[in-house]
Amino acid sequence: MIETVFNSDDLPKAERFAYWHEITCRTLMPTRVNVDDEGSFRASVRILGSDALQVSTETVQSLMRAERTPKLIRRSDPEQYLLGVVQNGSYEFSQLDRESTFGVRDLILFDSSYPFHVRHQGGTHVMFRFPKKLLPLPFSKVTPLLATRLPRQEGIGDILAHCLFEVTREPSRYRPSEITRLLNIALDLLTTLLSHELDALDSLPPESYREALIVRIHAFIHQRLGDPELSPMTVADAHHISLRYLQQLFAADGTTPAAWIRRQRLERCRQSLTDPHQNQRPIRAIAACWGFTDNAHFSRLFRATYGASPSEYRASYQTFVRETTSPLRE
Structure with missing residues (x-):
């Protein structure tokens, strides 16, 4: 380079x-x-x-x-x-x-x-x-x-x-x-x-x-990730293509439109859970901000993707930050 x-x-x-x-x-x-x-x-x-x-x-x-x-x-x-x-x-x-x-x-x-x-x-x-x-x-x-x-x-x-x-x-x-x-x-x-x-x-x-x-x-x-109405159909309509063609575009990258949207929303939620400025923000509010209207469904998806519930993930990250930033003690 x-x-x-x-x-x-x-x-x-x-x-x-x-x-x-x-x-x-x-x-x-x-x-x-x-x-x-x-x-x-x-x-x-x-x-x-x-x-x-x-x-x-x-x-x-x-x-x-x-x-x-x-x-x-x-x-x-x-x-x-x-x-x-x-x-x-x-x-x-x-x-x-x-x-x-x-x-x-x-x-x-x-x-x-x-x-x-x-x-x-x-x-x-x-x-x-x-x-x-x-x-x-x-x-x-x-x-x-x-x-x-x-x-x-x-x-x-x-x-x-x-x-x-x-x-x-x-x-x-x-x-x-x-x-x-x-x-x-x-x-x-x-x-x-x-x-x-x-x-x-x-x-x-x-x-x-x-x-x-x-x-x-x-x-x-x-x-539009925060819009709960966002769907593969609305994406296809906005770009004047068929739902089938939209699915073919994403299939070439080994995924589906719905899975790609879901993963982007989950990643935004994960980033919010590790943001120190949002430590006191309720998890339900974070999920809703990124388009998840069903909190139980969101928790299941998050655990399946990241191996821990949203609350566990946030607590684990905060513990990691404290341990790595604390001054050494003799």
Whole structure:
């Protein structure tokens, strides 16, 4: 797995900007950058991933203007799409005569093969980049979405942003193979998001269509896990497919729609039972929050899945936490 880490605080002030510019041009793509005061420039960068899929998080604490010119593109073009997600700050971005301002959690897609300009006062963003050939949509369909604000308030866009934030927030928690898997999921989510915006799911190759539809269905279910009326039939209806086809989609992964929904609900309940902020919350209330209306039925399912009743599981976890966090006594 590729990992590059840079923090300007590790260098003398006079060298910070030049070294940061060199490392970002080498590991991301060549750009021309100006800052108001190189002497006060501060920045940090972390890049993770493989040769194909990479995610980076970058913080710049200076007013900065950057551009990718036709000359730089002719000199070096990785032929990539890049998806930026703003964590904090405000960014002004333009490409293909489109100009937009992006704020917290906004998503922006752009193309390394076209000139662009970006200006910001300082902030943090996550950047997901990958070869254009990996996105199973025609270039001509993607181009109208470049440098526009992609939907992110709810649904696929929000899940995509959360996935990328999760990878970069504390990457040491994940094995390299898990980071690769998460980045592949991010690519699937982006494919689904763009397809939805273009109403282009039908134009995807069959396997890509199936994968994109599954991601979309999973996102739909996660948003509605607390609704006791959620069922395989409501999922099928919401996606304009037959119940039989929905069952075939899940059967390819060795499960059923009902079992997958049930397992997701149980896992959310298990997480709540181990959350110290919910120690005093009644188990019945936790179960109801995630769609279980029959407490006895919930307890049976929980025991069958985790080998203990909900109350036993909570008590055992609390005991484990106390024993592992208590100071050693002689």
